[in-house]
Amino acid sequence: MSMQYPNRTFAGISAAAILNLEYSWNLNRNGTIFLAAPSGNSKRVHGNIQRIVMRHPPICNAVHYRINKQFHTAIADPALISIGDIETTLPGNAVITNIMPVTSPARTLVDCGLRYPFVYAMALFDSALRQGIVTREQILEVCDSLQKDCGPVLRLLYYANPLNENGGESFCYGIILDEGFAVPELQHVFASPTGNIRVDFVWHTEDGRVIVLEFDGTDKYVNPTMTNKRSIRQVVHDERQREDYLKQAGVTTIIRTNYKEVEQRNPLVRKLFEANVPMARAHPYYERRTDATGRIW
Structure with a gap:
């Protein structure tokens, strides 16, 4: 045209x-x-x-x-x-x-x-x-x-x-905010015996917890340019070792999600609630109206 x-x-x-x-x-x-x-x-x-x-x-x-x-x-x-x-x-x-x-x-x-x-x-x-x-x-x-x-x-x-590195991370970030969760820190770096580990999203809570959310694309398991010619078994093993290092660095909870869960929203939101990720505001699903005596309508 x-x-x-x-x-x-x-x-x-x-x-x-x-x-x-x-x-x-x-x-x-x-x-x-x-x-x-x-x-x-x-x-x-x-x-x-x-x-x-x-x-x-x-x-x-x-x-x-x-x-x-x-x-x-x-x-x-x-x-x-x-x-x-x-x-x-x-x-x-x-x-x-x-x-x-x-x-x-x-x-x-x-x-x-x-x-x-x-x-x-x-x-x-x-x-x-x-x-x-x-x-x-x-x-x-x-x-x-x-x-x-x-x-x-x-x-x-x-x-x-x-700092969101691709459209998938931006989409995940947008859903997190749109659902009322606190703004996460992006691309935070933790030290490990094998070098620095950078995570997609992290929350440091007032009670001392450190919650990490990793957005996984399928490419990391099948794309040769991202797997560095490693087998799927080796990639999974490396991910588990990475999680062990993160926990040694003080991370208390690690959440993993993917594009499908983000697109459906509910699977991601459920994981964030289960990990007790801080909210920026009350979530409408959990709010209940009460009368003057405090009874739920």
Whole structure:
């Protein structure tokens, strides 16, 4: 579409995909392509194309390029028109594969933050901050320029953390917060006889407990680049030894979860309750209304 209509500017989740931000592909399930438009309405205009109306859309060029067999994404100033000018901003051995106009990273995040639930938008914000393509101040500037309630974006901005290493961890982090648990510390390091051990999430409670939550992706058991050619049995053995070292370092409880449990929510929430992870607020499921005498309704 970009090649056929080079003047169209991609926006929303379409711009996020072009900018190589991480998010759940469930957000693409209806196949909608979002475009920035200076006027009109925000309804579907043709088939799976939908406008996001903005009078003066902040535009940048998303440049996809290849170095050897590795693909990369860069953001180029829209003032750089020719490919030659853009090439001067890239590494010398870069081969440009395509250039597409998109809304700025800040505007893209604001549009996505207003459209999608907190737990799904978290990965977008985390990955943008992790890649260093946007600042919190730039996102706030976009919010200030809009005549909209940007409360959902401000909440995302408050909790977004680039220390989440991938979209799965961001999703898990978002569920933890959305369910009312205390904000965990991310990528905490414990010392062990074999070197430092870094964990995904940790809580240090007021009563002296140390609770660790590890988010496990299936890749750690089957992807050769992550298993370092170890067998599944060896990977499992190493994980058990890792847990032993963590307990020696003072960890009192270790919770393991995966994407399926996080997506279903209840399995993860049950594990967090069973481990007595601190809450930031009372959980609605456990609240009961009482009358003036204290009797439960």
